[in-house]
Amino acid sequence: MSSPLNFHLEHYNGPLDLLLDLIRKQEINIYDIPIAQITAQYLEYMQKALEMDTELSAEFIYMAATLIQIKSKTLLPRDPALQDLAPEEDPRTELVNQLLEHERFKSAAEMLHQKRVVEEAVWSNPQIEQFRAEDDGTPGLAVTLHDLVKTFQGVLERAKNRPVYEITNEDVSVPDMIRYVRAIFENESRHGVVSARELFERQRSRRAMICLFLALLELVKLQAVGLTQGDAFGEIGLKRLKGFDAAFSTETNLAAIEEGYQ
Amino acid sequence: MDEIDASQLTEERPVENLDAHLKAILEAIVYVTDEPLSAQQMAAALERPIDVVKRLLDELVEEFAAPGHGLSIREIAGGYKMATKAEHHEAVRAFVKKLTPPLKLSLAALETLAVIAYKQPVTTPEIMDIRGVQGASVLQTLLDRKLIAEAGRKTVVGKPILYKTTKEFLVQFGLKDLSELPTLKEFEELGRLSVSEPEPEPQAELPLETPDAPPAKNA
Amino acid sequence: MDEIDASQLTEERPVENLDAHLKAILEAIVYVTDEPLSAQQMAAALERPIDVVKRLLDELVEEFAAPGHGLSIREIAGGYKMATKAEHHEAVRAFVKKLTPPLKLSLAALETLAVIAYKQPVTTPEIMDIRGVQGASVLQTLLDRKLIAEAGRKTVVGKPILYKTTKEFLVQFGLKDLSELPTLKEFEELGRLSVSEPEPEPQAELPLETPDAPPAKNA
Numbered sequence: 207m208s209s210p211l212n213f214h215l216e217h218y219n220g221p222l223d224l225l226l227d228l229i230r231k232q233e234i235n236i237y238d239i240p241i242a243q244i245t246a247q248y249l250e251y252m253q254k255a256l257e258m259d260t261e262l263s264a265e266f267i268y269m270a271a272t273l274i275q276i277k278s279k280t281l282l283p284r285d286p287a288l289q290d291l292a293p294e295e296d297p298r299t300e301l302v303n304q305l306l307e308h309e310r311f312k313s314a315a316e317m318l319h320q321k322r323v324v325e326e327a328v329w330s331n332p333q334i335e336q337f338r339a340e341d342d343g344t345p346g347l348a349v350t351l352h353d354l355v356k357t358f359q360g361v362l363e364r365a366k367n368r369p370v371y372e373i374t375n376e377d378v379s380v381p382d383m384i385r386y387v388r389a390i391f392e393n394e395s396r397h398g399v400v401s402a403r404e405l406f407e408r409q410r411s412r413r414a415m416i417c418l419f420l421a422l423l424e425l426v427k428l429q430a431v432g433l434t435q436g437d438a439f440g441e442i443g444l445k446r447l448k449g450f451d452a453a454f455s456t457e458t459n460l461a462a463i464e465e466g467y468q
Numbered sequence: 469m470d471e472i473d474a475s476q477l478t479e480e481r482p483v484e485n486l487d488a489h490l491k492a493i494l495e496a497i498v499y500v501t502d503e504p505l506s507a508q509q510m511a512a513a514l515e516r517p518i519d520v521v522k523r524l525l526d527e528l529v530e531e532f533a534a535p536g537h538g539l540s541i542r543e544i545a546g547g548y549k550m551a552t553k554a555e556h557h558e559a560v561r562a563f564v565k566k567l568t569p570p571l572k573l574s575l576a577a578l579e580t581l582a583v584i585a586y587k588q589p590v591t592t593p594e595i596m597d598i599r600g601v602q603g604a605s606v607l608q609t610l611l612d613r614k615l616i617a618e619a620g621r622k623t624v625v626g627k628p629i630l631y632k633t634t635k636e637f638l639v640q641f642g643l644k645d646l647s648e649l650p651t652l653k654e655f656e657e658l659g660r661l662s663v664s665e666p667e668p669e670p671q672a673e674l675p676l677e678t679p680d681a682p683p684a685k686n687a
Numbered sequence: 688m689d690e691i692d693a694s695q696l697t698e699e700r701p702v703e704n705l706d707a708h709l710k711a712i713l714e715a716i717v718y719v720t721d722e723p724l725s726a727q728q729m730a731a732a733l734e735r736p737i738d739v740v741k742r743l744l745d746e747l748v749e750e751f752a753a754p755g756h757g758l759s760i761r762e763i764a765g766g767y768k769m770a771t772k773a774e775h776h777e778a779v780r781a782f783v784k785k786l787t788p789p790l791k792l793s794l795a796a797l798e799t800l801a802v803i804a805y806k807q808p809v810t811t812p813e814i815m816d817i818r819g820v821q822g823a824s825v826l827q828t829l830l831d832r833k834l835i836a837e838a839g840r841k842t843v844v845g846k847p848i849l850y851k852t853t854k855e856f857l858v859q860f861g862l863k864d865l866s867e868l869p870t871l872k873e874f875e876e877l878g879r880l881s882v883s884e885p886e887p888e889p890q891a892e893l894p895l896e897t898p899d900a901p902p903a904k905n906a
Contacts (some may be wrong), residue, residue, distance in 0.1 A: 478694060484755040488754050488755045490753065491755055491757075492755055492756055492757035492772070492775060493775050493778045493779070494757065494780075495756055495757035495758055496757030496758060496771040496772065496775045496778070496779050497757075497782055499757070499758055499769075499771060500771060500779055500783065501783075501786075503741055505786075507788075510782075513781075513782050513786070514778075514782065529765055535704075535707050535708070535711060536707045536711055537711055537714055538710075538711035538712050538713065538714035538715030538716070538718070539714055539715060539718055550718075552715040552718060552719060553711070553715065556711060556712050556715050559712045559715070559716070559733060560712065560715045560719055562732060563716045563719055563720050563724070563732070563865050564719050565720070565721065592877075599895060603877070604877050605877065610878045611877075617861070618861075618867075618869060619861075620863060620867055621866075621867055628868075629869055629873060677710070681777075
């Protein structure tokens with residue numbers, strides 16, 4: 207039997223989409239859906255999808271259950287006496303309404319799409335910058351509530367991934383700081399450039415800053431880390447060098463350094 | 469030609485010259501501004517009567533609509549905005565240096581946007597109900613692109629967040645206001661027609677995305 | 688001039704509509720380009736005779752020179768460029784100044800504001816802890832814009848100042864009260880639901896306009 211299905215399964219944005227496609231392709235009257243036929247075709251689709259290892263979301267399975275339920279309702283003989291008292295609603299009605307609603311929004315989506323086509327053929331060239339006074343130039347982002355939540359989430363995410371070194375003021379040593387910098391390059395910025403300023407700003411004591419400074423000098427000497435500067439007077443960045451792994455291959459390097467600072 | 473000063477025009481069609489002057493300023497303002505400004509905003513800032521400003525703006529819209537003009541002044545998002553006419557897009561495209569990247573929206577995103585546009589303010593569960601799909605990831609895309617925004621909370625159990633479309637939505641889709649959208653009923657009639665006429669003619673390819681789906685594993 | 692003679696020689700009767708069309712395109716091109724383009728450049732790109740292009744450009748220059756227009760097309764550096772007329776600059780500048788710009792914040796300010804909104808009342812050290820960055824300068828910006836305010840002092844060592852968001856904050860973000868702020872959980876749910884509906888890779892055309900895309904396979 208020839209299947210009306212479009213076996214580019216993924217074209218379907220959910221079960222309503224699939225059902226609509228079945229109905230429209232076969233020019234079925236949506237107000238009188240042959241439920242047995244449609245159910246069979248729907249299940250055939252699901253079978254094919256399983257064979258093709260396509261993952262079907264839960265709503266596809268839920269729809270299958272709904273279809274089978276409607277089908278069984280239509281098969282059950284009704285009590286004619288009861289039917290006269292309270293005429294039963296066509297069990298398909300709810301599904302049909304859902305399908306029609308879905309179809310309306312599909313058309314609406316297409317309409318929006320067409321509008322975008324027009325807008326993409328139109329250009330505007332505003333010159334407001336020429337007329338903005340120099341002083342009221344507030345560079346920045348025009349922000350929305352969504353930006354606010356998103357930003358907060360980003361801040362928390364960053365905080366979570368930040369290596370936490372609880373260094374009490376007096377205990378911190380140069381090797382501690384070497385391990386600290388190493389952790390940063392291993393976790394936070396494998397290949398990127400780390401701002402030296404930010405690194406220093408994270409330190410909570412003078413001693414920690416001095417140790418960090420000495421640690422950086424040692425690392426540069428070992429060619430584990432390099433310094434970069436974009437332009438004159440620009441920010442100094444730290445970059446992982448080829449010697450990074452070698453420098454940390456043994457603890458002896460650290461031990462030697464530790465000795466040196468005793 | 470001498471500049472016309474309002475105080476000098478005591479008689480003899482003073483209105484006409486004043487109007488020409490105001491109209492020129494309005495043209496310059498519409499040209500300069502980057503987002504659609506309403507007649508009210510312009511009238512208030514220029515300290516001129518709203519009805520005069522409105523009439524002159526409408527004259528400008530009409531004048532630029534003539535076929536000899538490649539520019540148009542369009543009413544979008546409750547305001548006026550100058551832009552090139554779509555019909556000249558092929559010739560103009562080559563000269564546009566800073567081509568703004570097209571707003572790429574998936575079919576799912578467009579559908580979700582349509583639901584929000586018509587049902588606003590609307591909650592996530594309501595959107596998912598209509599689309600028959602679980603999943604609200606496209607909401608995040610729409611929020612990121614500022615096409616929709618939060619609109620308070622619905623006073624039902626769980627107090628879900630309500631969403632609405634934004635001014636940016638009107639701008640991006642070239643709509644004067646929401647009432648310019650066809651009614652859902654009109655789509656219903658379209659749907660009915662499609663039973664007898666199932667093949668709408670194919671359209672040109674567009675720089676939009678495929679619906680959210682990986683390519684078929686087996687063809 | 689020579690060009691005029693040349694154009695008169697080649698002139699034909701039904702050219703008028705064609706001319707109007709070309710003139711419209713030229714107007715649109717002069718509008719979209721920021722650098723002055725010469726008549727030669729436009730003629731070459733549009734594959735039209737230089738003399739016709741030149742004549743139409745001159746017509747445009749003349750038309751916009753009329754007092755009813757606030758825009759002008761000027762010949763600068765051997766090319767044509769659209770701009771507002773100098774006599775209206777004062778009016779346009781005054782107008783632009785009155786426009787209230789949307790709330791704009793630097794990323795640092797937005798981060799700080801977000802932390803205060805969700806953790807209020809909160810102290811400077813706490814804010815810096817969460818952000819992982821030193822520096823309190825953006826607090827002043829937020830205070831100046833009345834988005835945050837002081838909320839007493841925390842009873843810990845040093846008695847640091849506590850900060851909270853203001854009524855202006857609610858107004859700017861369209862919130863009735865703080866309970867309308869989306870929770871982090873709600874925000875994350877938007878992302879998590881995406882598992883069932885991944886956003887597609889950009890590219891490829893939509894199946895929207897090809898409802899019958901690939902033919903159905905025979906089973």
